Amino acid sequence: METTRFRQSSKQLAAIAVLIATGLTSVSCAKEETEMTPREGRDQMVEFVKTTTVQTHMNGWWPRNGAAVAGECGLGNGEEGASYNFDLAAPKGSDHVAMARLVADYWESLGMTVRIVNPSKNPVVFAEGGPVLRAMFDTFGPDDLYLIGAVAPCAPGDAVALNEEDEAERKSGKILPGDEGVVPREDPRDRPAFPGEATSAP
Incomplete structure (x- = not known):
């Protein structure tokens, strides 16, 4: 049985790419000093995303792209580390501008540096x-959804081993x-090729 939590969809990768490609990347993982382990960073980052959704006063948030x-991320001097990413999605509300301002104000209250792109229509x-x-x-x-995502600080660790x-x-x-x-999905390789015949993934 394969689940969405064990794999990133192409849209999740696209969302993460947006985070990486924006002008906010002037502060790199290498410049982020943290004494947390990758999993401690994950736990804090997941809680941050969840708490942000609470501020919206909206229901229906779910891990559309998995757990x-x-x-991989860079710690500097050629050293690689690990950083978790996560997002939650929910059906769109009616006032996108007000919702963006609400989230921005909350993040600013946490001491974050915030900017809004396209603030008058479909802001990000x-x-x-x-x-x-x-x-x-x-x-x-995508699919008429709001999307809140985050990337944890880079920390020493092996991303493949962690996963x-x-x-x-x-x-x-x-x-x-x-x-x-996270919604489980059946791996088609686990289905019998013919009725009564057992198969298993290689």
Whole structure:
């Protein structure tokens, strides 16, 4: 059984690419000093995203692109580290401008540096600092959805090993931060080729 929490969709990668490609990347992972481990950064980042959704007073937020996933990042001097990313989505509201301002004000209250792109129509809020490395609130997300996502600070660690360990913990029944609401999807390789015939993924 394969679930969305074990893989990033192309749209999640696109959302993360937007975070990385914006002008807010003037502060790189290498310049973000943190004593947290990657998983401590994940936990704080997931809580940040969830708390932000609470500020919107909207229901229906869910991990459309799966659970928090670790990716590679640079610590400087050629050293690689790991950083988790995560996002939640919800059906769009009616006043995008007011919602963007609400989220921006909340992030500013956390000491984050915030800017709003296209503020008068379908705004996108970008922020950096505070409890995360970068964050984004998109009022013009795919499939008529709002999207709130964030990237945790870079910390020493191996992203591949972290994801493998996370998957092993999930298979043992443990629910990790960001797993809540992830929708399981059946792996078609697990389906019998013919009625009564058992198959297994290679």
